Amino acid sequence: MGCQPSAAPPQTPPETPPQASAQASPQASPQAPPKVYRKEVVVAGSPFQGVHGMAVDGKGHLLASNLLGQTVHSVDLKSGAVSTLVGPPLGGADDVTLGPDGSVYWTGYFSGQLMRRTPDGKTHIIAKDLPGLNSLAFRRDGRLYITQLGRGDTLWEADPEGKKPPRKILSPVGFLNGFEFGKDDRLYGPILLKGQIVRMDVDTGKMEPVAEGFAMPTAVNFDARKEHLYVVDAARGELVRVRLPKGSKEVVAKLPTGLDNLAVGPDDQVYVSNMVDNDIRVVNPADGSVRPLVEARLSVPSGLAVAPEDPDEQLYVADVYAFRRVGGRDGKINQTTRVLSTRLNFPMNVSLSAKHVVLSTAYLGGHSSVQVLDRASGELLRTIPTPNGAQGALELPDGTLLIAEASTGKLVRIDNAEPAKTTVLTEGLSGPVGLVADTEAKEPAVYVTEVGSGKVTRVRLSDGSRQTVASDLRAPEGIARHPDGGLIVAEVGRKQLVRIDPATGQSTVLASDLPIGLPESEGLPPGYIPTGVAVGRSGTIYVSSDIESALYRFVPAP
Incomplete structure (x- = not known):
């Protein structure tokens, strides 16, 4: 991502007009007469740089994590308006959840940090040195669990206050992605390497399959009554309902491929993120209808x-x-x-x-x-x-x-x-x-x-x-x-476009x-x-x- 390295010596930016268009210097090159460039939009932008994990906050908003944009966003469930809750660089979130006290927690895949934003608006690092930190969820008793994926393959228990170091539960797991806890206090989640959904006793590490035959299951979430699981299959573009305890599957909605995560509201509406399309869609599981909440190109x-x-x-x-x-x-x-x-x-x-x-x-x-x-x-x-x-x-x-x-x-x-x-x-x-x-x-x-x-x-x-x-x-x-x-x-580093004459090194600001x-x-x-x-x-x-x-x-x- 565009960065301004500290190794670069401090320089004073050259004088340029404040507009997006700029007049090139006549000294730029004998072969390049001065030009004025007009700035135009080819494809309009988006509030996200790929949207991933989500959580419904119970106050009419959806929390959405934006890993590459390094932000945690809040999305109005009625209007789809997007605001930034935590900006870069601390907001680099792959997944996000809410703690019992209303704190927002998120995982930094690249930074390897587990983050917390307390209700007073202060941001804290509560665990670090966990590269590939990916998914997280609270159990009913307030215990917090996190996984590493890609740059690791481990399930950890983390201290929500950050006073104790994380405790390893199981490694390797098989790439456990977006998971949730059920009414039975068992962890339910997708194992990417096996294309299956498992149930795990986090106290013993014992796992058993719940449903199989997925191409690439990336996340699960329970319905409002925590009776059945919704699963997103990224490779097939399917939202699947798994009926417990038997594990029978039903495709609720067919969506574009690239699905990353999901969240279920108290009204059982299912919010699905797609990192390829950089959007969030709402699925009504009663009839399978789909409508956009946040769109992008x-x-x-x-x-x-x-x-x-x-x-x-x-x-x-x-x-x-x-x-x-x-x-x-x-x-x-x-x-x-x-x-x-x-x-x-x-x-x-x-x-x-x-x-x-x-x-x-x-x-x-x-x-x-x-x-x-x-x-x-x-x-x-x-x-x-x-x-x-x-x-x-x-x-x-x-x-x-x-x-x-x-x-x-x-x-x-x-x-x-x-x-x-x-x-x-x-x-x-x-x-x-x-x-x-x-x-x-x-x-x-x-x-x-x-x-x-x-x-x-x-x-x-x-x-x-x-x-x-x-x-x-x-x-x-x-x-x-x-x-x-x-x-x-x-x-x-100067947020500008320049032309360089390869023969003389002369630099001219174009925009x-x-x-x-x-x-x-x-x-x-x-x-x-x-x-x-x-x-x-x-x-x-x-x-x-x-x-x-x-x-x-x-x-x-x-």
Whole structure:
């Protein structure tokens, strides 16, 4: 996500007009006459960056957790209006619940922290050093239980006051996700690795299956009388009612795939979150009808690409929970490939070659990879695990892949053999994030943004030698080449878009006061959710907004 590293030296931002459009300096480049850019919306934003766990507060609101946006929200159940209860960086919640005294508790998947907001509005860390902290629930007697998932596989009992360290109950569990306690004080929850719902005695750790045959059950919740369970199946897009004690199943509603969690109100209305569609829907279990509560069009737009020969300037969008194709001119979403129900791995960056789309993700905990897709059909051709995380990724003319590892500071090559062989092109970079190729030059090279050092660096492909093109930037992330030869960079630390002349390093502000740059968070590599930049053949510049989950374009004035 767009961050402003403390390692970057303090700089005074250059003087820019307060509007989103800015006049470029006539000294920018002899090849690039000054232009005025008009800011336009391609796809409007959303209050969430993927919505996950939820809890009904009994006061007409729904608490909703927003992991990547690092916030806990309150949603009005009548109007769907969304407000922020806890903002970044402390609000990075994967799941949320209410304690007996009205305190709000949530889990920080990346930070590994269990958080509490007391009724007086104060926020406290009550447990830490639990990477992959995921789900939580209270038992009737006030005991609190939490799980690690992905970066761990453990069920813990936590002290709601934070005075005692967590106590391990069971490990491994089999990836226990969103769980609840029944009237019998047994834990009921989905075991992802087995596709089943189990009942557990938390005092002994003994588990037994309640219902089976799910594709990917991600969460359960009891109805208002705590007699039957509702289950969301993310891969099938189903809300299923499990009748206890026999465990018979009934599909209540068919929804889009990507379901993450659910909450049941006192009137038995079921609130279902979908992280792919970044929305919350309400299901009436009496008749299976579905209505929207909070809607969105994108989830977490980050990396962008556009084919230089495309007159329609169709955008390829790495939307973290989906890969989408969006009309650059009309904002129409033309194609969506979803995580969980396909083999897609949480795309954060995207690039294009003549025949392929290359997607990469810096997600740690088993999901980090580079994936190669056929541009024409969208078929997934190749998945290469990248244990160090992958930021920018390019396919070079000879078919090899070039990967930026922000966490190690390396650029690595991955050949097109099976199994793939990896070699280091260069190392010692400070948070490499964005890549753009210059393979037609006399000495083919790649330009790299270094989010930690504030540099744009040119790396020669033949031997890995480096040359600083521009410095004194703040957290540069996305980068693209303009048809006039200039480099367009999202300078996230100053919330602006700049053009850099690759020959002179001259930097020109094109737009400022942009809604980019979520604050950095513990446990995340540099530039975790990158601000994407792409340039169409018309010279229109496209930028993703992590803060607003939106897409913008900057159109050059005639």
